[in-house]
Amino acid sequence: MKKFLVCIILIALFTLSFSACGETDSGKYHASVFYYTFSDTYIAGVRSALDKALDESGIAHQNYDSNSNQTTQNEQIDTAISRGTDLLIVNIVTSGSQDASSAIVEKARNANIPVIFFNRAVEDENSEGEVLGSYDQCAFVGTDAAEAGHLQGKMIGDYVLKNYEALDLNKDGKISYAMFMGQLGNAEAIYRTRYSVEDADIILKNAGKQPLYYFDQSNPNRYQVDQDGNWSATAANNYMTTNLSQYNEKNNNMIELVICNNDGMAEGAISALNDRGYNLGNGKQIPVFGVDATEAAKQLINENKMTGTIRQDSEGMAKCIAYLAQNGMAGKSITDGTEGFELSQVLPNKIYIPYASYTVE
Secondary structure (H helix, E strand, O other): OHHHHHHHHHHHHHHHHHHHHHHHOOOOOEEEEEEOOOOOHHHHHHHHHHHHHHHHOOOEEEEEEOOOOHHHHHHHHHHHHHOOOOEEEEOOOOOOOHHHHHHHHHHHHHHOOOEEEEOOOOOOHHHOOOOOOOOOOEEEEEOOHHHHHHHHHHHHHHHHHHOHHHHOOOOOOOOEEEEEEOOOOOHHHHHHHHHHHHHHHHHHHHOOOOOOEEOOOOOOOOOEEOOOOOOOHHHHHHHHHHHHHHOOOOOOOOOOEEEEOOHHHHHHHHHHHHHOOOOOOOOOOOOEEOOEOOHHHHHHHHOOOOOEEEEEOHHHHHHHHHHHHHHHHOOOOOOOOOOOOEEOOOOOOEEEOOEEEEOOO
């Protein structure tokens, strides 16, 4: 009986020891990767690509789902550090929040480990460098937030100009649009919402056409936002379903164009249009534009159910993050040898992964 009890105690102690080591029990260099949410379609693509890239680099890693909660992410980071992680890779929840990103940098500095932010902005344009420039073992891998908006605006402007008469269903001389915004305060969402319309309008005005006309003039914001900040198909579908109950061809005020901050919201809008007999691939079509070039969006485009999107390179982002992680594993500066990447002109530790337009192949 005593031997049995001793065995139980030893097993328990071993289990506690293993749990305490957690992140470092394999003896490998270990990265902890924090995603703002697993439910985001684009982020799911990044996660898959980054898992593969880190595995190929020989870097052990653990993924965390912060479920769109900054407090949860902060607690997860504390846990990872307490377990001895060697590197933080952070897709921050509160995009553009200097307070949130500064707190994470401070955690990394105190633990004397590098931190790589990715995809979501860590500071706004008015405070650029205050966070990323505050720690020499800190970097950002993402996109030029304004670029997607500019590319989407050009794509929309060119398409509308080419198809103006066909798009103007009620022949009032202007194109009525709906806009679905992913998240308030998010730099990417702000720029996509702004420039997708502004740049399209420049193209139209230069050709002597009326600028885009927001379908609901009682809404001063000129967008409908996912109130949960999840950039979700559900939010866009709910909005679009409600919109179409009032703004439709029967009432001679049909929404003639749909602009979405990401492909998930574009999918939701298309589903609502499908329910009304539009965008089924071989009949009445309302152009829908998104951002990300997810596999689902590319399929919709190839099936003639969606018009276009802006490709955000998940694999390119993953490979760049893995490259920086390898620097950390080798004991080098986190940004060593990054001259071949597209770097910010202001901050050498801010690396941009270019966007590209995607339409039917």
